[in-house]
Amino acid sequence: MIVLLLAIVVVAGAAWVGLHLISHEKRQNSDLEALQNQVGSLLSDSPDSKPEILSARQSFLREIDSIFVSEGGLNAYQKLACGEDIRFLIVGDSIGALEWTNDVASWIQDNYLVRCEIKNISLGSNTSYSGYVSEKLLDDGIAYDLVLVCYGQNDAPLGFAADYEALIREVLTKNDMPCVISVLESSQREYTEKMQDIGKIADYYGLQIADTIEAFENSGYSYEVLSSDGVHPNGIGQSIYAQTVKEVIRNCVTEEFERKSRLISKALQQGSPYAPEDYCVSHTLPEPMDREGVAPFEHFRYVPSADFQRISDTEWVIHFDHPQNGILGINRSRCPGENLFEIYRNDELYYFEEDYLSIGYYLMKISKVSETAETFTGDLRVKFLQKDHADHFFGIIFTDYEEAD
Numbered sequence: 001m002i003v004l005l006l007a008i009v010v011v012a013g014a015a016w017v018g019l020h021l022i023s024h025e026k027r028q029n030s031d032l033e034a035l036q037n038q039v040g041s042l043l044s045d046s047p048d049s050k051p052e053i054l055s056a057r058q059s060f061l062r063e064i065d066s067i068f069v070s071e072g073g074l075n076a077y078q079k080l081a082c083g084e085d086i087r088f089l090i091v092g093d094s095i096g097a098l099e100w101t102n103d104v105a106s107w108i109q110d111n112y113l114v115r116c117e118i119k120n121i122s123l124g125s126n127t128s129y130s131g132y133v134s135e136k137l138l139d140d141g142i143a144y145d146l147v148l149v150c151y152g153q154n155d156a157p158l159g160f161a162a163d164y165e166a167l168i169r170e171v172l173t174k175n176d177m178p179c180v181i182s183v184l185e186s187s188q189r190e191y192t193e194k195m196q197d198i199g200k201i202a203d204y205y206g207l208q209i210a211d212t213i214e215a216f217e218n219s220g221y222s223y224e225v226l227s228s229d230g231v232h233p234n235g236i237g238q239s240i241y242a243q244t245v246k247e248v249i250r251n252c253v254t255e256e257f258e259r260k261s262r263l264i265s266k267a268l269q270q271g272s273p274y275a276p277e278d279y280c281v282s283h284t285l286p287e288p289m290d291r292e293g294v295a296p297f298e299h300f301r302y303v304p305s306a307d308f309q310r311i312s313d314t315e316w317v318i319h320f321d322h323p324q325n326g327i328l329g330i331n332r333s334r335c336p337g338e339n340l341f342e343i344y345r346n347d348e349l350y351y352f353e354e355d356y357l358s359i360g361y362y363l364m365k366i367s368k369v370s371e372t373a374e375t376f377t378g379d380l381r382v383k384f385l386q387k388d389h390a391d392h393f394f395g396i397i398f399t400d401y402e403e404a405d
Contacts, residue, residue: 076145076179081256085115092150094124100238130366132167150183161197162293186212296400304395313387323377326398328369333392340385
């Protein structure tokens with residue numbers, strides 16, 4: 001092992017010295033070729049196979065960067081390739097809320113010798129619309145490098161593509177064009193229309209896909225062994241989820257090592273630094289795939305319960321002096337047992353929803369109330385079945401929002 005480390009240091013040192021000399025004199029083609037081979041040998045090993053090699057390579061790449069100055073930021077995979085810390089966000093449903101995401105974060109830290117700060121804002125029983133709102137409301141001041149998006153199980157097929165694309169655009173915009181991994185959830189069992197929509201959106205925006213449908217099928221286990229309730233992965237299933245995402249990350253980081261190696265080799269051949277724009281991240285957000293479907297999400301307003309008046313143990317009301325036009329949503333917690341809430345527009349019943357929550361804890365749910373923009377003026381009253389339910393009312397949402405003069 002000591003011999004291996006010494007060899008690595010010698011190779012890295014020789015490569016660094018050679019690169020430094022390029023800025024002072026023209027190298028002969030044979031010398032450049034030899035140096036290029038040394039760089040290639042240092043960068044060719046699997047980035048997660050030998051931590052000692054990874055550490056030496058990261059140190060070497062930092063030296064490279066001190067000569068070949070980059071302009072702009074690096075994405076998550078490039079940061080991991082260069083030994084830099086990353087921030088990791090998970091936005092999803094109950095599958096995304098499970099422990100396997102922490103396994104991925106721990107693996108990133110151990111495998112790439114970096115710090116991986118993880119935040120999970122997944123909400124069980126929720127949809128990609130909820131993910132969009134949750135991302136909008138996330139106010140921690142952090143731009144995340146890597147974002148895992150995990151939806152589909154609870155979404156209805158109608159309108160899913162627009163909701164999901166709106167979420168992806170919000171993630172990309174708010175986090176300054178991070179690396180995004182879209183999960184194809186195993187609970188779908190097959191490539192449903194929703195899973196196909198995710199694939200199309202991922203392809204359009206250049207996202208990575210973590211296909212747990214295929215991973216479950218190729219695992220050698222029956223689906224019943226991997227999921228105890230038919231939806232959520234159990235311990236074995238979660239390990240497959242984690243491994244699928246790890247493989248995506250591993251392949252992308254390896255690709256960045258190889259790409260940077262090619263750029264360095266090209267620079268050595270030309271006797272000049274590689275162009276920063278060849279390696280830095282593009283910060284350009286393309287036009288929406290579905291312009292009409294995504295447009296309503298570009299105008300957003302959240303009205304917290306603090307802006308309402310509580311007029312009884314079970315009722316909240318807000319008065320709009322000016323017409324509020326938009327698609328209405330609600331943010332509340334479902335409570336154990338029977339749930340019922342009603343929305344009244346100027347004392348006329350506008351919407352009601354009832355269901356039964358069989359689990360023994362509260363479950364936040366962000367959902368649409370209307371599918372098209374409508375005008376709300378005067379009183380908007382929200383009434384719950386009992387006081388405990390009203391205590392867990394958090395606010396309403398307007399998308400496609402416009403306030404009339």
